[in-house]
Amino acid sequence: MRTAYRCRAYPTPEQAAVLNRTFGCVRVVWNRALAARHTRWHTERKATSYAETDRALTEAKKLPELAFLNEVSSVPLQQTLRHQHAAMTAFFAKRARYPRYKSHHGRQSASFTRSAFRMRDGALSFGKTPGALAFVWSWSGIDVTTLDPTMATVTRDPDGRWFVTFAVDVEAPAAPVPTGQVTGVDLGLTDFAVLSTGERIAHPKHMEQRERRLKRYQRMMARRKKGSANRAKAKQKVARAHSRVRDARRDFLHKVSTDLVRRFDAIAVEDLAVANMVRNRRLAKAISRTGWTDFRGMLTYKAHRNGRTVAVVDRWYPSSKTCSTCGHLLAKLSLGTRHWSCPACGTRHDRDINAAKNIMVAAGLVETRNACGADVRHDGQPFVLSAVNQETRPVKVGDPGP
Ligand SMILES: [Zn+2]
Incomplete structure (x- = not known):
């Protein structure tokens, strides 16, 4: 290795x-x-x-x-x-x-x-x-x-x-002891990630301040005359501010990915097809800022190195709109809705935690601690349709690829 x-x-x-x-x-x-x-x-x-x-x-x-x-x-x-x-x-x-x-x-x-x-x-x-x-x-x-x-x-x-x-x-380290824990991870814009355990991982602190500073320096540089000594000085400042933003983000992603790999035997994430989503200008900035692609890369290589598993769930899987308790599928769930109650079983859901639970189940992961089935859906019918559904496709599980 x-x-x-x-x-x-x-x-x-x-x-x-x-x-x-x-x-x-x-x-x-x-x-x-x-x-x-x-x-x-x-x-x-x-x-x-x-x-x-x-x-x-x-x-x-x-x-x-x-x-x-x-x-x-x-x-x-x-x-x-x-x-x-x-x-x-x-x-x-x-x-x-x-x-x-x-x-x-x-x-x-x-x-x-x-x-x-x-x-x-x-x-x-x-x-x-x-x-x-x-x-x-x-x-x-x-x-x-x-x-x-x-x-x-x-x-x-x-x-x-x-x-x-x-x-x-170096010699590959001995496989870490299985923890018996698995998790689904819902990556988002409000929180960086929400786990099926209910845990929320906030975005790194001071990121916006750093980015504002970077923008200020960039504007300052644009005002300086090309080729002037002041412009060169401003350019140095821009470069330094840029490194700060990048380093802080990378540290954060390393910390989170290392922590998840240490705590869980298997981790399920959604295939976000970031490349496609980034074409949507409005989302683009927010997404590239959060570094989902880098995060998944880190998660994958660390999992591989430590004998853990990363499962990727197809991006068409309606993880937000499906009730993780009974499998009922909502016809619609607007982006602004943070909480909802299932019309079929009455369970009150936090939007992101519910999504994370579904991602975990869709990847075929089962919490061994809950082997009695308390938290796991298995009626053989993953989706109960309540309306014409436009985006169910089979769930893909397996190697996320390099
Ligand atoms: Zn339900």
Whole structure:
């Protein structure tokens, strides 16, 4: 199993110069290869292999105008071609969008495999870069002097902060003890998530303040004259505010996903098809802000790593409108209705908790604690229709895919 440690790094000006040059070369190699793939696809309808891009790189290095590619370590250049190939494979498998060109405005990165860096007694150095790169190790439980990474990736964020990420192969941890607990999770806009246990997980605090600050800086930057020193200063502020928003959100998503995987053997979530929903402009901002896609990704890999299960329920399943007690299906439930009473069995429902319970049941999950059936619907007929229903389709359960 592979795990990664991300640390703040503090390169000396000399090291920063070499690494910045490396980033530039990585960008050139990535963009040239992407353009070549694109052209070839549109003229010959042929996909390009990694080996072909690697050969093209060898040829490119002989061109006088690209001779500068020889001045940096060749490993990150090959690595970026490998990454691109993986990105293309993911695209063709419909798992990811088409890879984009790299710009010098975005996050810069260079990956070094074992042949291109040295890690000895906790000191990290790279080929063609002077001295050891200073970084902050913050895992007190792990002795950095014994760390044996297979890859080291140096990144520079748009706000100017540097990081180094160590990839390490570790033995898979022993499967955690089953907790006997399962849950359905309803992701929402009012609360970040509501569990079938009745628990509510609020959105991260201070997020709106952070976003307001970011907007203010963006407006400030827009008012500054292009190319001016003040504009550059404002730009730094925007980038920093941006990192703050992103980091806070990521911390939150990590915390929630880790907690759920620790507490539950199986977790059911709805397939939200965020990509489709995001086309609705009004919802788009709210949804992308909550980070549902990232959350599901984290949940899935952590569950996989810990021997837990994530089940995904088809997005057409009417989880909000179905009574989790008797299975009665409402004809209509407006978005603003937070509570409702079932006309068939009289149960009073909280909209979100009811949805979470249905998601759990639809995924085939049963609380083992309630094996007597107190909370579980099973009359063999999942839906009792009270009106013409426009959106029932079979419930899909299983591997959520990558
Ligand atoms: Zn009912």
